[in-house]
Amino acid sequence: MPSPRVLLAIALSAALTASCGGLDEEPVASSPSKKPKKTAEAVKAASGCDEAGDGFESDVKLVRCLTEKFWAKQFKDAGGTYQPIKKFIAYRGNKAPSAANCAGEKAEPENAFYCSDGHFIAYDADWMKSMYRQIGDSAVYFVVPHEFGHSVQAQLETEFKYNVKLELQADCYAGATLAGLVESEELELEEGDDDELIANLEAVGDPTDAWWEPDAHGTPEKRMNAWVKGFEKGVDAC
Template sequence: MRRITPYQQEGEVACGGQPLTRNNAAYCSAGDFIAYDVNWAVGAFRQIGDAFIFYLLGHEYAHAVQVRLGIQYRFTIQQELQADCMGGAYIGDSVKAGSLTLDRGDIDELRQGLLAVADDPGQPWFAPDAHGTAEQRTDAFFEGYEGSLAPCDIT
C-alpha cells in the first residue's frame, strides 16, 4: 500500500476517477491507498474513542490484503465482514504480541464503533454497499480478535 491520505471535502480525493464521499474511509485499489475523511475520523475519535481509529485503519488495510490475495466475493457484505474479521485479527494479534496495548474501555470503544458503522436496519444484505448489521460486524471483528486469521476464511 502506497499511502494513507486524509481529506476534508467530498471530491477532494478520487479513486479510479470517482470522488470519495464525506464521512468515510476507503481502500482504493486503483491507486493502492487508503483515504479517510479527517473531519469524520476526528469526530469519531471524540465521540467513540481512539480504539475506533485502529479499527478503521485495520479494516481498510484488510481490503488491501484482499486485493493482493485475489479474494473477491459475489456480494459486498462478504468482503466487508471478512475485512472486519481481518481487522480484528490484526488488533488482537498486536495485543497478544505486546506491540499494542489497549486501555481500559478500548474494547467498549471498538464495540461502539462497530455499531456506528453498521448498516441501517432494513438494509438488504445483497445491496451493493451492504457492510453488515451491527451483530454481524461485531461478531466478525471479535472472531478475528480472539481467533486471529483462522476464522476469517482466507483461502
C-alpha cells in the same frame, strides 16, 4: 474489576440473541479470557513504528505503521510478500484532493476507503477525528485496520459474491490485526475499549440487514461478530 473481554462477551451474546438470522451466524465463544485485558490503546513499544499514539494524528500514523508491519509478517510467514499501500491520504469532508480519486470517483465525505486502482487508502480526517473525539481512540484502531483488510483482499485476489462478505472479512482481519499487535505487545488494550468498539460499529454498521445490497457492510451485530472472530481466532479464521 471485570475484564473488558467479559463485558464484550456479554454485550455480544445480547446482540446475537437480538439478531435473527441472515448470512453467517456464527456463535461467538463467550468464555472469559484468562489474560489481563485491554483494547486498542496504543503504547509506544519497540515496534519500529516511531509514534507515541498520544493523539489523533499520532494514533492514525501509528496504527497504519503497525498494521502494515503485522501484514508484512503474516505474508512473510506464509512465504509471500506484502505490498505496502502506495498512499495514505487524509482529506477533509467534501474537499478531497484529486489524489484521493478512486477510479475517477471523487472521495466522499464521512468515509474511509481502500482503492485497489492505485493501491491506496484515503480517509476523511474530519469524520474520523469526530469519531475519535466522541467514541474514543479505538475508532481509528478499528477503521484503519479494516481498510488495510481490503488492501490484503486485493493482494490475495479475494472475491465474494456479496459485498457484505468482503466487508465482514475486513472486519475479521481488523480484529485479527489488533489481537496480533496485542500479542506482540505493540498495542495495549485498555478498559472501555470494547464499549468504544461497540459504539463504533453502531455508528458504521448498516441500520437494516439488507445483506444483498451492493454497498452492504453488515449490521453492527454481524460486524462485531466478524471482528471478534478475527480477534479470538486470528487471520486464518477469516
